[in-house]
Amino acid sequence: MGKPAQISAETNWDAGTAVRDTALSRLVGYNLKRSFNNIYVDLAEALRPFGLRMITFTILTMLRENPGIRLSNLAAAIDMEKPNMVSVIDELSARGLVTRSADPLDKRARQLHLTADGLKLQHQAYAAACVHEEGCLQHLDEAERAQLIALLSKIRHGADKDSR
Amino acid sequence: MGKPAQISAETNWDAGTAVRDTALSRLVGYNLKRSFNNIYVDLAEALRPFGLRMITFTILTMLRENPGIRLSNLAAAIDMEKPNMVSVIDELSARGLVTRSADPLDKRARQLHLTADGLKLQHQAYAAACVHEEGCLQHLDEAERAQLIALLSKIRHGADKDSR
DNA sequence: TATTGTTATACTCTATAACTATA
DNA sequence: TATAGTTATAGAGTATAACAATA
Known part of the structure; x- marks a missing residue:
């Protein structure tokens, strides 16, 4: 497809002219970003009444x-950098939802x-x-939901395997 | 041991103990975030040799x-706030990849x-x-890729419809 | 020497309010 | 009055270097 000098004829963009995105629509990465953002914004709103963000909700559920x-294990499990995890745990700890206790096997950890409050909030x-x-x-x-989750985790775990 | 086992028995987290995420794995939002992040980090690396990020690549392709x-139409089409678009266009313009020209129909626009450089870079x-x-x-x-894109855009456009 | 939790820091992405010049 | 582009700014999210205590 080397020919067409102009991709499309000149358009008047004054009103609600339709915008094309066929090239980007072919890329899974673009579709992932767009649909993730849609769900993410909406999920954030659903969690706001509980004073939670997606990351804090994720951590409570993992705990x-x-x-x-x-x-450090938790950070690795959800692909988060340790320093960022520390500040989030600080936040959850200050709210009395999470505790840090000594590890008898390793004094560093x-x-x-x-x-109890954290568990209750996680449930809700x-x-x-x-x-x-x-x-x-x-x-x-x-069926479509199960398919979607299956395909997404196939991407996730495929990438995991490749990086090792 | 010998304690009222709560959610799960107490575990030794000293070594590479397996971490569970069955509750989160059931949520499409969580899977979306994780798999998006995997692809995103990788795509950023693929675009770096061209001096592009995902957002600048997206804009070049849309143009x-x-x-x-x-x-403003471009910003709306890719769900971006106008002020953020301005600075990215500034960047692309400074690099000689994009031009801003007067609109004969509306002196504001x-x-x-x-x-030519922008088009060439977009191709590459x-x-x-x-x-x-x-x-x-x-x-x-x-078949799975087509299915994935179809499911993702179903989420996107379903959400579009709902918000109107 | 390597690792755990931590501090500090910086950069990207995203979101909002307000200004200007047009419409 | 409303809209297009713009400025300024602030907040998330993410990433890296380096340190003290411990392994």
Whole structure:
């Protein structure tokens, strides 16, 4: 396709002229960014009543399933840099949702745990997140949702494998 | 040991203990964020040799298909705030990749165009982006990629409809 | 020497308010 | 009055270097 001197004829952009994005639409990366942003903004709104952001919600949920995990292990598990994790844990700790306790096996390490309040908030927020997902994905049926998650995690774990 | 096992038994987190994320894995939002980040970091690396980031690459590609488009229309098309668009156009303009010219129909507006250099760079960068996608998606066959894009744009356009 | 948690720092991305010149 | 482009600014999110205590 080396010929067409001009991609398209000159257009009047005065009114609501339709904008083309066929080239970008072919790229999975572009579609991922756009649809992620749509869901992300919406999820942030769903979590705001609980005083949570996506990252704090993620951490509370991870702590529920992995009580006592070390900060560095948790950071690695969700692809976050340790220094950034520290400040978020500071925030959750100051709110009384998470505790840092001594690790008997390694004096350098700290065990992270949910408090009773943290567990309660995680329950509520997770329920809200599920309701939110329902709203975002109402145009997808059960099979499509499962397919989407399967394809996305295939990308994730494929990339994991490659980097090692 | 010998304690009322809460969510899960107490674990020793000293070594490379496996971390669980079954609750988060069920959420499309979480999977989207993780897989987007994987692709994004990698794509950024593929574009770096051209001096481009994802946003500048996106704009060059949009200008190729929509020559003469106004700044605000372009910003709306890719869900970007106008003030942020201004500084990126400044950057591309300073590098001689994009021009701002007067719009004969509206003295407030500026028409955005690729320069010859901009068009050339877009070509090269788009080819690199396609090669990069090939690397990221090598674990997905043609049908799965098409399916993924279809599902993602279903989320995008479903959300568009809902917000109006 | 390597690793855990930490501090400090910087850069990108994103979001909002307000100004100007036109419409 | 509303809109296009712009300026200034602030907040998330992310990334790196370096340090003290411990392994």
